[in-house]
Amino acid sequence: MLHLAQVQKQEPSGEPQLRLLARQDFETAWVVIAETPVIPSPEALAWNDGVLVLVDLSPTQEVLSVQDATKWLVSLVNDYLTSGITPALLAQEKERIEQGLQSVTLEKQELARKTLEVEARGEEIQRLLEQKNHELEALQQEIQRLRDQLEQRHKDDKEQ
Numbered sequence: 001m002l003h004l005a006q007v008q009k010q011e012p013s014g015e016p017q018l019r020l021l022a023r024q025d026f027e028t029a030w031v032v033i034a035e036t037p038v039i040p041s042p043e044a045l046a047w048n049d050g051v052l053v054l055v056d057l058s059p060t061q062e063v064l065s066v067q068d069a070t071k072w073l074v075s076l077v078n079d080y081l082t083s084g085i086t087p088a089l090l091a092q093e094k095e096r097i098e099q100g101l102q103s104v105t106l107e108k109q110e111l112a113r114k115t116l117e118v119e120a121r122g123e124e125i126q127r128l129l130e131q132k133n134h135e136l137e138a139l140q141q142e143i144q145r146l147r148d149q150l151e152q153r154h155k156d157d158k159e160q
Contacts (some may be wrong), residue, residue, distance in 0.1 A: 004055075007047040
């Protein structure tokens with residue numbers, strides 16, 4: 001895992017150490033290390049005290065490689081700070097995105113509520129439609145019964 005570190009040499013022995021300052025979580029996301037651990041590193045002997053370096057560490061904290069961080073830092077300044085991307089701007093954008101997500105969440109909840117209302121209303125309409133169809137059938141049967149009665153009376157009247 002890639003870390004940003006500072007070379008430290010202990011006096012008088014000059015034992016080189018690396019003080020870990022930040023670690024890379026994702027390709028473009030870094031996390032500052034609150035309690036900056038110090039790792040003994042003979043690989044740092046070639047660097048002056050106080051120099052910032054990029055250190056690749058194994059999962060067991062073994063130093064795999066050490067390289068100068070100057071080009072990396074200059075590219076960060078060039079990519080982010082010269083284009084006007086500041087921590088304040090990033091914080092504003094983060095807040096705007098969070099508000100947008102909150103708004104979308106509320107809209108989603110409202111849409112879900114309205115969907116449930118529409119479904120309930122649809123079920124109510126279906127129930128009423130079935131009830132009216134039953135009533136219509138009953139009325140049609142009543143009309144047929146009355147027609148049959150009327151026809152029967154008409155036949156009876158002709159026979160007399």
